[in-house]
Amino acid sequence: MKSTMSNRYRIAFLLAAISLTLILSSSSGLAAKSFEGKWSFTVTIPVAPGSNQNQTFTLTIDAFPRQGLHGRMLITDAENRTLPGVWRKAGKKVSLTYELPCSGDEQCASLVLLGKAKSSFTRIKNGDVIVMWDSDDDRNPALFDTSNGSFSATRLE
Numbered sequence: 001m002k003s004t005m006s007n008r009y010r011i012a013f014l015l016a017a018i019s020l021t022l023i024l025s026s027s028s029g030l031a032a033k034s035f036e037g038k039w040s041f042t043v044t045i046p047v048a049p050g051s052n053q054n055q056t057f058t059l060t061i062d063a064f065p066r067q068g069l070h071g072r073m074l075i076t077d078a079e080n081r082t083l084p085g086v087w088r089k090a091g092k093k094v095s096l097t098y099e100l101p102c103s104g105d106e107q108c109a110s111l112v113l114l115g116k117a118k119s120s121f122t123r124i125k126n127g128d129v130i131v132m133w134d135s136d137d138d139r140n141p142a143l144f145d146t147s148n149g150s151f152s153a154t155r156l157e
Contacts (some may be wrong), residue, residue, distance in 0.1 A: 034121055035089050036063050036071065038157040041113075045149030048107050049133045054149070060156070061096070063087055077101065092117045094124065108134040113151050124153040 041059040046052075063073045066089070075083040075098055085098030095114050102108035115127030129149035137145045 035087060035094050035117070036065050037155055038062050039153050040156055041151055041153045043111070043113070043129060043149065043151045045109075045111070045129055045131050046147045049135055049137075049145035049147060051147075061085075061153075073098075092121075102134075111149075115151065115153065122155045124151070127151040127153065 039061045041061055042056065043059060044054050044056045047055045058078055060076045061073050062076075064071055066087075070086045070088045073085045073087050073096065075085050077083070081101050083098055083101060085096055087094060087096045093114070093116050095112060097110065097112050100106070100109045100111060110132045112130040112132075113127055114130070115124040117124050127150060129151055131147040131149060132142060133145040133147065135145045136143065140146060
């Protein structure tokens, strides 16, 4: 009888240890799977609506913790301009939205970047970009000219 009771304690202890291990490993895994932090993005989009010529630029993104459904971010471009933006995450999928800076000689547009994180949120490859230009297009359901592009990203910190 003593041996049966001892086996029950061993089994209970073993189950408790396994449960604790699973809880700790899953919570640390979840903590690592976040978009928050500093990222380097390489974005390729057309130079203008309907153009076959592309432009590629690099951005540094500081993504801040989510507050509700979205998080805020600061984007710094190669010309050291700082722009605001927002991001959302659903599982490994991430979406980011911001306005391209524009002046009198640049085409204005809004960008939506859609991607799936790899390797515990250390990189994003083969992401898609939807560009909504500030030029009207009555034939397009969005009522503006749209273009497609691509991006990739690597976590810096």
